[in-house]
Each structure stands twice: as C-alpha cells, then as structure tokens.
Amino acid sequence: MQLETRSPTVLLPGTLRLYLQSAAMYAYPREACGLLIGRRMARQTEVFWAEEARNRNLLHTDRFELDPADFVRADGHARADHLDVVGVWHTHPDHRARPSPFDLERAWENWSYVILSVSAAGVVELRSWRLMGADFWEEAIEP
Amino acid sequence: MSAVTVRIPTPLRVLTHGADEVRIAGGTVAECLTALGQRHHGLGERLLDERGELRRFVSVFVGPRDVRMLQGLATRVEDGAVLTIVPDVAGGSCERFGRDRRSGRRR
Numbered sequence: 001m002q003l004e005t006r007s008p009t010v011l012l013p014g015t016l017r018l019y020l021q022s023a024a025m026y027a028y029p030r031e032a033c034g035l036l037i038g039r040r041m042a043r044q045t046e047v048f049w050a051e052e053a054r055n056r057n058l059l060h061t062d063r064f065e066l067d068p069a070d071f072v073r074a075d076g077h078a079r080a081d082h083l084d085v086v087g088v089w090h091t092h093p094d095h096r097a098r099p100s101p102f103d104l105e106r107a108w109e110n111w112s113y114v115i116l117s118v119s120a121a122g123v124v125e126l127r128s129w130r131l132m133g134a135d136f137w138e139e140a141i142e143p
Numbered sequence: 144m145s146a147v148t149v150r151i152p153t154p155l156r157v158l159t160h161g162a163d164e165v166r167i168a169g170g171t172v173a174e175c176l177t178a179l180g181q182r183h184h185g186l187g188e189r190l191l192d193e194r195g196e197l198r199r200f201v202s203v204f205v206g207p208r209d210v211r212m213l214q215g216l217a218t219r220v221e222d223g224a225v226l227t228i229v230p231d232v233a234g235g236s237c238e239r240f241g242r243d244r245r246s247g248r249r250r
Binding site: 031033035040053057060062063064065066068069071072073075079084085086088090092093094095099100101102103106107108109110111113 | 150152153154156157163200202204207209227229230231232233234235236237
C-alpha cells in the first residue's frame with residue numbers, strides 16, 4: 001500500500017462520517033458494509049450519501065459479502081439522482097483501517113474503499129483507498 | 144428479440160467507453176450478454192467464462208431478481224427489461240485469511 005505524493009481525494013462530509021461511525025459501532029464486533037453514492041471525477045470522488053447493505057457472510061465476523069440485491073437497490077437510487085455507486089465502505093473490527101489481502105483480492109478498480117477501524121470503545125480511524133493496478137493507494141479525505 | 148437496457152457498474156465502464164448503460168437486443172440473458180461482449184471488446188470475457196457460464200464474481204439481475212434464482216443465463220427477457228450487472232463486493236479484515244495465504248492454504 002502506498003501514499004502517492006498527489007493522492008486522489010475523496011470528499012466525505014462530516015455528517016456522512018458520523019453516519020458511518022454510528023453504523024460501525026452498531027455492528028461491532030461484526031463487520032458492517034455498504035455502498036457510497038456520489039460523483040466520480042478524474043482525481044476526486046464526491047460522496048453524497050452512503051447506504052448500508054446486508055452482510056451475507058454470517059459465518060465469519062472478520063469478513064463481509066455484500067448482498068447483491070442491495071447493490072441493485074442502491075444503484076437504482078443513485079441513477080435516479082444521476083449519480084453513481086462510487087465506492088464501498090466496510091469496517092475492520094479490532095483491526096487497522098488498511099486493506100487486508102482479502103480486500104485486495106476482491107477489490108475492483110475505479111471505486112473508493114472507505115475502511116473504518118472500530119473497537120469496543122468506538123471508531124479508531126477512518127481511511128480511504130483506491131485500487132490502482134495491483135495495489136491500493138490511499139486517498140486523502142476532505143469534508 | 145427484445146430491446147433491453149443493461150446497466151453497467153462503474154468498475155466496468157472503462158470497457159464501454161464510459162457508458163453507464165447500453166441498449167441491446169436479445170431474447171435471453173445469455174444472448175444479451177453475448178451481444179454486449181460483441182459490441183464492447185473485453186466486456187464479454189469479464190462476464191462469461193470459457194464455457195459461456197457467468198463468472199463467479201459477477202451477478203446479473205433482471206429487474207430486482209438475480210438470474211441465478213431464475214433460469215440462469217437461459218432466463219428470458221421481455222421488451223423493456225432492465226438488466227443490472229453486479230460486481231461481487233466482498234472483503235474484510237480477515238486475519239485468518241492472511242495467515243492461510245502465507246502458509247499456502249486457501250479457505
């Protein structure tokens with residue numbers, strides 16, 4: 001994982017961060033997941049809202065599989081407002097907010113991946129990553 | 144043949160010259176995906192494997208329903224149907240997954 005000198009930016013309003021933090025704490029110790037809706041430009045992604053999705057993986061607390069029906073629903077909401085699904089958010093309970101090897105294996109290009117590290121005491125950190133080539137690069141987060 | 148709309152997810156739009164949806168003609172999901180692949184080079188391989196089956200990490204919905212819960216690629220599509228290509232979204236901290244990868248085992 002690398003941090004580019006001029007890293008791409010994701011615009012994440014404070015209210016949206018609070019929503020994600022709340023969802024992360026509510027789901028703890030299980031992983032929560034969802035989609036980011038907004039507009040993608042060359043080096044900047046503007047997120048307008050986030051939608052929580054069902055985690056279909058009920059066997060493991062350390063991974064998620066987003067219900068594809070929830071993707072279709074969120075994609076429909078986004079298109080109705082002439083926006084797109086621009087990324088994925090999920091939580092890492094009791095782990096750092098860095099992509100895991102499993103995150104890397106299952107990632108798609110051209111999406112932002114917001115990861116929240118959460119412990120029993122609350123959200124520890126929130127970071128955003130983008131797959132470019134074979135590796136994740138960190139995105140700067142701005143309000 | 145029915146005229147259907149195929150919704151393209153953001154990660155695959157590099158293969159449709161940025162188009163977020165494509166109008167296509169076909170009588171079944173298989174025919175629609177094949178036509179889509181013929182129109183947009185490289186897209187067919189991302190959706191279907193060498194045997195013509197839907198790839199593991201992709202789903203296709205007709206309206207709100209997963210074709211895997213219908214008749215698969217043989218699912219018939221009506222005029223005006225909306226197909227959504229859904230990239231499989233998964234991940235997680237997966238400490239055990241990392242250990243298994245390093246030891247050469249996969250779960």
